[in-house]
Amino acid sequence: MKFFHKTPGIPVPASGRTGVLLINLGTPDDTGYFSVRRYLREFLSDRRVIEAPPAIWQPILHTAILSRRPFRSGEAYARIWDKKTNESPLRVYTRGQAEKLAERLGPETPVEWGMRYGQPSVQEALSKLMDRGCDRVIALPLYPQYSATTTATANDQLFRALMRLRRQPAIHTVPSFADHPLYVEGLAKSVRETLEGLAFKPQMIVASFHGLPESCVNAGDNYPQECERTIVALRKALDFHDEQMPLTYQSRFGPMEWIKPYTAPFVEALPGQGIHRIAVIMPGFLCDCIETLDEIGNELRETFIHAGGEEFALIPCLNDSTPAVDLLESLSRQALKGWAE
Numbered sequence: 001m002k003f004f005h006k007t008p009g010i011p012v013p014a015s016g017r018t019g020v021l022l023i024n025l026g027t028p029d030d031t032g033y034f035s036v037r038r039y040l041r042e043f044l045s046d047r048r049v050i051e052a053p054p055a056i057w058q059p060i061l062h063t064a065i066l067s068r069r070p071f072r073s074g075e076a077y078a079r080i081w082d083k084k085t086n087e088s089p090l091r092v093y094t095r096g097q098a099e100k101l102a103e104r105l106g107p108e109t110p111v112e113w114g115m116r117y118g119q120p121s122v123q124e125a126l127s128k129l130m131d132r133g134c135d136r137v138i139a140l141p142l143y144p145q146y147s148a149t150t151t152a153t154a155n156d157q158l159f160r161a162l163m164r165l166r167r168q169p170a171i172h173t174v175p176s177f178a179d180h181p182l183y184v185e186g187l188a189k190s191v192r193e194t195l196e197g198l199a200f201k202p203q204m205i206v207a208s209f210h211g212l213p214e215s216c217v218n219a220g221d222n223y224p225q226e227c228e229r230t231i232v233a234l235r236k237a238l239d240f241h242d243e244q245m246p247l248t249y250q251s252r253f254g255p256m257e258w259i260k261p262y263t264a265p266f267v268e269a270l271p272g273q274g275i276h277r278i279a280v281i282m283p284g285f286l287c288d289c290i291e292t293l294d295e296i297g298n299e300l301r302e303t304f305i306h307a308g309g310e311e312f313a314l315i316p317c318l319n320d321s322t323p324a325v326d327l328l329e330s331l332s333r334q335a336l337k338g339w340a341e
């Protein structure tokens, strides 16, 4: 394979054109063992995600993890799979966000979407933008809170693609948007709408964020502070006390210590404290995915009911709703302004 990719065929307009590149995590192509294995192998080989030296980690990954986990994860993906499009929800919503954002920005500002792991790749999405005449690219990682394990590796992947280009576009990377007013407003609206539609009144709304190994935080990852910023702003928007909306962390992986409190034990203890009706919101995720729909919507619900809970409601992520597209439009226009004459 040649080191440099082709230079885009379409001449760049004299005035230049700016495109928006949405970058999300990625997801398997189907729920079968080999697809899930391929996805997990790529994901868990990323040194931004697992920092252990490859000489130690790779043998563990290829034996203990990739032999069994794809079966279990494949079953979980099958439970949440979008039957209509035959895709994972994460991909369906990311595409929806890109298509709706493109309508808002108009034909002069092309929008593409790519995945850090799997398909469509960031490189493919970048090529499409350049083939449409973009010499400037706004890269927008779809994570509300910054973490080196998500935001930084999304940007790394884009710069990896740039390393192979003879003629590079200029890049503007959009920072995290943990307490952006449109994000907080969108979350508050989704809480109000879900509560209105429920036949019961939750005694507590648990805000569960994806977790992170403690070692990452000790080494300087500011993700927990970003989660705090989101939750402080959301409680304020809803006029909630801390106890009405506690913050917890889900999705642990491996034997190491992760940031606390852990969602599952926290929720399991609630019925014993007289809390039998809860709702769960997951403001660390812009799109519903295996972690929200299965780990929380299925597994955590079962844990809570088994522990004596009575009612459990899941508040959906913003997905490709109007508030989500409002937010992405605002972030894109803000970045576009930076390039205005």
Ligand SMILES: C=CC1=C(C)c2cc3[nH]c(cc4nc(cc5[nH]c(cc1n2)c(C)c5CCC(=O)O)C(CCC(=O)O)=C4C)c(C)c3C=C
Pocket (backbone or CB within 6 Å): 025, 026, 027, 028, 049, 050, 069, 073, 088, 090, 143, 147, 149, 150, 210, 211, 212, 213, 223, 251, 253, 284, 285, 288, 289, 290, 291
């Ligand atoms: C050490 C492992 C992991 C770290 C660190 C991590 C950080 C992290 N992840 C997200 C968002 C998502 N993670 C998702 C799935 C997922 N995450 C891990 C591991 C780590 N994540 C695994 C092994 C998996 C795969 C699923 C499984 O087998 O259980 C997803 C969902 C993807 C989908 O296809 O639906 C998201 C989204 C954040 C925000 C984050 C750090 C802050």
Ligand SMILES: [Fe+2]
Pocket (backbone or CB within 6 Å): 210, 251
């Ligand atoms: Fe994860």
Ligand SMILES: [Fe+2]
Pocket (backbone or CB within 6 Å): 251, 252, 290, 291, 295
């Ligand atoms: Fe999980």
